[in-house]
Amino acid sequence: MPVVRIFRRYTESPKPGSDSPEWEFEVRPRRxxxxxxxxxxxxxxxxxxxxxxxxxxxxxxxxxxxxxxxxxxxxxxxxxxxxxLTRPRVRVGADGVCVRNILGDNAFAWDYIRGVSFPDGKSWARLELVDDDYVPMLAIRSNDKEHAARAMARLRELGGKYSGRQ
Missing domain, CATH: 1.20.5 (Single alpha-helices involved in coiled-coils or other helix-helix interfaces)
Incomplete structure (x- = not known):
């Protein structure tokens, strides 16, 4: 599974005066x-x-x-x-999407993201990649209901803004 990752510095919180990107949107599970x-x-x-x-x-x-x-x-x-189980989060910015699940985090540039989906009957959303692969996003869970719906809408909005494909 070839995955293109943004460098580690992009997954960390931006520090004042650094060249790390600022995240426009961050979501974590609630329930x-x-x-x-x-x-x-x-x-x-x-x-x-x-x-x-x-x-x-x-x-x-x-x-x-x-x-x-x-x-x-x-x-x-x-x-x-x-x-x-409290670790999952999804961050979105101009450089791409950073998905942190339970044990690790991966950052994906917008060029390698096809879209986001929430398949019927699944417990969490997923990030669709251009190579027909996907990454589960444990931060956007179905049991969060409206919170998850707002997160998906915002994620799609930012995806359309930065990649033009969402």
Whole structure:
């Protein structure tokens, strides 16, 4: 899958006086972020409670303080993994579109973008590329309803402005 990427400096936030592009539009999911934070708090609270009360019963197993700390640590790691779901975002500017999903981000110049779509029955939008490939945009999710519709409209508007193909 040949993907043309804009250099890494274009995916970072612009700094005053730098030559990095300014993003005209940025979108992040709403409901998924709130849900992820709630789940992360519940995971930490559950594992912390389990860790604290680990030595309170007589189960025949000799738990130590290190086991309690490990239990809380596992909860923190689990919460951190859930919070990765808060990372997705889409940025749009004159140079192209930058899509950040859970683990990485890719920037695409307008020359390599064919359009954006929201296929029926799918949970998130996707960026259509000229080589018949696509990139899922986890930041624009169907469960955000009006927020997602406004984001798609703005993305199409900016695409028409910069590429003339949207």
């Amino acid at each position: 998924a972020v709130r849900t992820a934070w709630a789940v992360a708090v519940l995971i930490v609270a559950g594992f912390a409670a389990a860790g604290i009360w680990l030595r309170s019963g007589s189960t025949g197993v000799n738990f130590r303080v290190a086991d309690q700390i490990a239990m809380i640590g596992i909860g923190l790691l689990g919460a951190g993994a859930v919070l990765l």
